[in-house]
Amino acid sequence: MAKPVPRPTPTEQPFYDACAAGKLVLQRCQHCGHVVFYPRTHCDACQSDQLAWEDASGAGTIASYTVVRRAVSADFEAPYVIALIDLAEGPRMMSQIIDADPDALAVGLSVKVDFAAWSEDITLPVFRLHPALDGGDAGP
Amino acid sequence: MSVSGLGGEFALIGMSESAVGIVPDKSPRELCVQVTLDAIQDAGLTLGEVDGLITCNAFAEPIMYHAEAVAEYIGWQPRHCVTVNTGGGTTFMALNMAAAAIQAGMADTIVVAMADSLRSFMSREQAMVVQSSSGHPHYEQPYGPTVPAYYALIARAHMDQFGTTEAQFAEAAVSCRAWASQHPKAQKRDPISVEDVMNSRAIADPLKVLDCSLVSDGGAAVVITRKDRAKNGPHKPVTLLGYGEGHAYEHISQAKNLTTSAAAQSGRAAYTEAGLTPDDIDLLQLYDCFTPALLIQIEDLGFCDKGEGGAWLASGISRPGGSKPMNTHGGMLSYCHPGNPGAMFGLTEAMIQMRGNAGERQLPNMRTALCHAQGGIMSSHATIILGAED
Numbered sequence: 001m002a003k004p005v006p007r008p009t010p011t012e013q014p015f016y017d018a019c020a021a022g023k024l025v026l027q028r029c030q031h032c033g034h035v036v037f038y039p040r041t042h043c044d045a046c047q048s049d050q051l052a053w054e055d056a057s058g059a060g061t062i063a064s065y066t067v068v069r070r071a072v073s074a075d076f077e078a079p080y081v082i083a084l085i086d087l088a089e090g091p092r093m094m095s096q097i098i099d100a101d102p103d104a105l106a107v108g109l110s111v112k113v114d115f116a117a118w119s120e121d122i123t124l125p126v127f128r129l130h131p132a133l134d135g136g137d138a139g140p
Numbered sequence: 141m142s143v144s145g146l147g148g149e150f151a152l153i154g155m156s157e158s159a160v161g162i163v164p165d166k167s168p169r170e171l172c173v174q175v176t177l178d179a180i181q182d183a184g185l186t187l188g189e190v191d192g193l194i195t196c197n198a199f200a201e202p203i204m205y206h207a208e209a210v211a212e213y214i215g216w217q218p219r220h221c222v223t224v225n226t227g228g229g230t231t232f233m234a235l236n237m238a239a240a241a242i243q244a245g246m247a248d249t250i251v252v253a254m255a256d257s258l259r260s261f262m263s264r265e266q267a268m269v270v271q272s273s274s275g276h277p278h279y280e281q282p283y284g285p286t287v288p289a290y291y292a293l294i295a296r297a298h299m300d301q302f303g304t305t306e307a308q309f310a311e312a313a314v315s316c317r318a319w320a321s322q323h324p325k326a327q328k329r330d331p332i333s334v335e336d337v338m339n340s341r342a343i344a345d346p347l348k349v350l351d352c353s354l355v356s357d358g359g360a361a362v363v364i365t366r367k368d369r370a371k372n373g374p375h376k377p378v379t380l381l382g383y384g385e386g387h388a389y390e391h392i393s394q395a396k397n398l399t400t401s402a403a404a405q406s407g408r409a410a411y412t413e414a415g416l417t418p419d420d421i422d423l424l425q426l427y428d429c430f431t432p433a434l435l436i437q438i439e440d441l442g443f444c445d446k447g448e449g450g451a452w453l454a455s456g457i458s459r460p461g462g463s464k465p466m467n468t469h470g471g472m473l474s475y476c477h478p479g480n481p482g483a484m485f486g487l488t489e490a491m492i493q494m495r496g497n498a499g500e501r502q503l504p505n506m507r508t509a510l511c512h513a514q515g516g517i518m519s520s521h522a523t524i525i526l527g528a529e530d
Contacts, residue, residue, distance in 0.1 A: 003282060003284065004277065004281040006277065006278035006279075006282060007278075008278070012278065038276065038278065038279045038394075063297065063398070064294070064297040064398060065293070066289045066292035066293055066295075066296060066344045066345055066346075066347075067344070067345040068285070068286060068289050068344045069341075069342040069343055069345065070286065070288075070341075070342075070343050070344070071284065071286075072268060072269065072272050072285065072286045072289075073268070073269055076284040080284060082283055082284070082285045082289050082293070082344075083293075084393055092393055092394070092395075093279070094276075094279060094280045094285070094392075094393035096283050096284075102345070106300075107296065107297065107300040108300075118282055122282075124282055124283075
């Protein structure tokens with residue numbers, strides 16, 4: 001077995017192409033302006049099919065998080081941090097927060113996107129704490 | 141909003157439970173067959189007098205046409221036969237679909253039967269992977285979330301927003317275990333303390349293993365018919381007074397609100413149809429897959445104000461001797477949790493209590509019960525309110 005890896009649909013492919021290039025992109029509805037995530041064919045605010053990709057800032061805050069102590073399968077090594085990230089553009093995204101001291105985590109802290117290879121073909125967005133945005137030490 | 145249809149017109153006239161907990165000698169299909177026949181017998185009927193079957197599928201033995209396969213196994217050709225799948229909420233949504241089918245003339249008397257064997261017919265690893273497969277395959281599962289992790293995200297958000305503590309979540313497990321210790325069939329009967337829960341093995345912070353429901357085998361079934369046909373059975377019928385549904389999302393990462401669930405909608409609809417309020421409910425049978433889910437249901441179903449669920453639990457009000465008894469069989473935290481059938485045991489326990497057959501844990505003056513089920517990660521909710529016959 002291996003970690004679950006997305007098999008992107010044509011609709012989703014631009015998202016994963018951008019991840020592979022180290023960029024986070026999101027769809028914006030050209031009809032109502034809503035920013036959509038996960039990638040879709042129709043806006044989940046107004047159901048328009050006029051969605052266009054644009055670059056995202058990669059900044060967000062922690063809406064919630066958990067330190068997984070018992071891994072879902074042997075393909076994951078516990079502990080790891082699963083979090084819900086509120087992106088600066090609006091949508092919420094599940095991801096991992098990497099290289100973080102579990103005791104340093106809190107709801108509301110700022111994070112910044114990074115990217116990690118999940119397979120030969122697929123790169124996924126992950127996040128790191130970003131204390132500089134919270135007025136703290138930016139670290140090395 | 142709810143698909144209304146119960147509203148005092150329908151009654152539960154039969155029920156059955158299989159052995160629960162660790163039941164290695166019967167497959168999920170065999171358990172489903174057993175509870176189907178037992179419930180019909182309990183209703184004082186023969187197979188020929190029942191003309192509908194609704195089941196859910198089993199993770200441990202998936203069958204493409206599940207209900208048909210159960211009917212075939214016993215040589216039965218019911219007029220109405222269908223398999224329902226809305227996760228843990230399947231139980232009461234199936235019950236409402238049974239009422240709706242009877243209302244529409246598709247059948248007169250229907251068995252709703254469910255069984256699964258997550259404990260004996262799957263490895264622990266298989267059970268974990270199958271359950272976590274409810275996550276979005278592209279935007280959740282790749283990160284390795286477990287089902288406890290999804291609920292841990294909800295728990296953490298509730299702690300952050302309302303100051304709820306891990307010890308308050310633990311109170312839910314303590315309450316359910318206190319009831320289970322009075323039930324001879326419960327999978328876990330040794331009383332536990334808040335400290336026991338707090339010191340149990342960490343699973344996904346802030347949840348420990350005793351915050352998580354059991355992994356079990358078992359099945360249960362009920363027989364539903366129109367109230368005017370329910371008079372001549374061996375047991376006093378239990379009336380379905382109200383029903384409600386709420387559907388907020390499928391995946392937790394798409395939830396607009398992590399701390400208020402669509403139980404608020406399903407509960408409101410059920411209370412309205414029943415003409416009752418939370419104060420009128422004698423017995424709460426809630427969906428305790430994880431302690432924070434239980435706490436949020438208590439709030440969303442109106443038994444306390446939003447954010448006060450922790451204090452409500454810590455007051456001991458839901459324990460034996462308390463004024464709002466909850467999960468008197470021990471719930472999925474201590475009685476059994478065979479997956480999608482889990483909430484059926486909340487329903488059968490309410491019927492046992494209304495029949496006065498609950499032994500040591502029997503409640504006095506049982507008039508009304510509220511049973512709640514949910515599927516997904518606090519995603520799909522169904523609430524039923526039951527009334528005892530005079």
